[in-house]
Amino acid sequence: MSTKKSLSVIILTKNEASLLADCLLSVVWADEIIIVDSGSTDETLSIAQRYGAKIYTHTDWQGFGKQRNIAQQYAKGEYLLMVDADERISPLLKNAIEAVLMAPDDNAVYSCSRRNLFLGRFMRHSGWYPDRVVRLYPPQYQYKEDYVHESLMCGSAKIIPLKGDLLHLTCRDFSDFQQKQLNYAKIWAIQRHQQGKSCHYLAIFGHTLWAFCKTGLLRAGFLDGKQGLLLACVNAQYTFTKYTALWSLNQIDRFRNRSE
Structure with a gap:
């Protein structure tokens, strides 16, 4: 046994x-x-x-x-x-x-x-x-x-x-959730930047639109009602923030290189 x-x-x-x-x-x-x-x-x-x-x-x-x-x-x-x-x-x-x-x-x-x-x-x-x-x-x-x-x-x-x-x-609390998302986006961007990754300006909008469509349509977010639509917007916002943060870090590097 x-x-x-x-x-x-x-x-x-x-x-x-x-x-x-x-x-x-x-x-x-x-x-x-x-x-x-x-x-x-x-x-x-x-x-x-x-x-x-x-x-x-x-x-x-x-x-x-x-x-x-x-x-x-x-x-x-x-x-x-x-x-x-x-x-x-x-x-x-x-x-x-x-x-x-x-x-x-x-x-x-x-x-x-x-x-x-x-x-x-x-x-x-x-x-x-x-x-x-x-x-x-x-x-x-x-x-x-x-x-x-x-x-x-x-x-x-x-x-x-x-x-x-x-x-x-x-x-549970939307403001706290948003703050956590911002922190995660910042950490994501810093890690990718340290790995030598970059992001084109126009790619920011492409990734953002894709995040909304993936959550709301491909992953059937519309079946979750109002929350599904809002979550698609939140995911798009998170994606916009993290790729913009990565793009911004790359711009800072370029500015510093030109100044040296």
């Missing part, structure tokens, strides 16, 4: 008091919960303590990929489940995870579908669903150390989809 594998849930936090309790409530069935905090000044850590989480602090923030790898070092579970504070494990996904722990595939990692909230609606189209992400895996795997949009380096492992959804409260 097989023995159930132990599970460590890992959550990165910083000032997540408004979200963390519901997240922890959805994973209290795990063998341990690891919190790696990067300097919270609200009630985040006291909430984590109430749920019996093991708390570690790392304020030398070097990006999400690096911080996730640091967090994994504290986990003792035979399997790891990486969850963000604005995510919740649905009952069906919990059942699927527990089934894996009873009979895991040693050469596999596991993905789950994320159902993303946008302006009061969990999206079903627009490229925001099923939005599969690999979150359950044995500890020999690590994350690519990108600052944002980090991914697990799975190598030749099979990626097995799990049933059930990971509920992601992506956009």
Whole structure:
């Protein structure tokens, strides 16, 4: 008779008091919960303590990929489940995870579908669903150390989809969401600039129009109603911002070269 594998849930936090309790409530069935905090000044850590989480602090923030790898070092579970504070494990996904722990595939990692909230609606189209992400895996795997949009380096492992959804409260407040998009666009542009990438002026508008059409039409965003149309506009805006930022960095380089 097989023995159930132990599970460590890992959550990165910083000032997540408004979200963390519901997240922890959805994973209290795990063998341990690891919190790696990067300097919270609200009630985040006291909430984590109430749920019996093991708390570690790392304020030398070097990006999400690096911080996730640091967090994994504290986990003792035979399997790891990486969850963000604005995510919740649905009952069906919990059942699927527990089934894996009873009979895991040693050469596999596991993905789950994320159902993303946008302006009061969990999206079903627009490229925001099923939005599969690999979150359950044995500890020999690590994350690519990108600052944002980090991914697990799975190598030749099979990626097995799990049933059930990971509920992601992506956009609860539109202003906060927009600020996050601006930050991501800036980081994207800096990374591409450091890699020697450039962008033609007219390409900015081409990428922007394509982003709107891809979200609203090709990915059937119109089926998500008003939120689908608004999301198409937001994605176009994000695309415009990141390519304009990259173009601007290239222009600064050219100005400096002419001045030397």
